[in-house]
Amino acid sequence: MASTLKAVGRNVLFGLLMAAAFPIALAAQPSHPSQKVTVLKVNNGQEVLVEINGEGRAVRLACIQAPLEQQQPWANQARTALSNALPQGSVVEMELRARDVYGRVVARLLKEKIDIASPLISRGHVFAYDGYLGRCDDLNYPRLERQAQRSKAGLWAVEGGVSRPWDLIEASGRQTQP
Template structure:
């Protein structure tokens, strides 16, 4: 029986297996095209294109572009991918290796990508080591790509006031305000959208800059 079990993994069956080998074209920090097949690296989640991280001094840097560049460097030459499932976009979800090196493991170990714990614990030790050494995304404040994707979704029900939690407390940002566009909402951290200022204030948020 086919069971839909997640957003990423839609098809998983012992009868399904596919190997692809060839020179890789890197799409982004966790996606390749090999032998005409679009491949999503298993067990990792790389920063999104244009995503900014913070270094140890609090400076912004383009960790999305860095992830793409590192995957390009690591995947030079022939790449072999072993997949057993497809995601909802039809991509082959696979472990890929180049020069005998697991690309997913290498990306996480460098701090160029996160372990995607929702789908696998395989790379969590590598992530823990990278975090302890403050490599890559772990040099400063790091936002999980899935939180960024969730924050980039359209405001629910037209409620466009952003309730953000920072070191300054619970602040809400109105459209057009100075920090509105760069403020991301991560519901998993308790952040949320509001429809009115009254609603935000009643929930304990205060207006940013006020």
């Protein structure tokens, strides 16, 4: 009888601990809606065309910025790196972050649960753009960019670095899709 009470007590204690931990675990998980999509085409180093509910939709990768088209060879290298990571027909998880003023879905893409943007940043193909729509606080992109800078990877191999695209856009005073 005493051992039965101890077992029941342990089970109750375990249940209470699990009940207390469950809301904490849920709170730690960012709640971004997601769905599986198929890659149709890579448009540039930060944008892909995917099939969503039978329609082609432009998806801008959240929290990164590829070099502008005039920033060669870096823009082409970013597009090639993204194309290699996401060949046509790839099925990926699209984690919705926002929609931008151009009507694009802004999302994080994961292939086999691996973030697509992380290696693009760490290899110096794109910039971390942590201010984009304020939806980047849960990602380690700025840290990856600092590591790429220290190791002089990709565009960071240029002495002084490559100008950040948003600085060029602002300096030119023109409107363009970031």
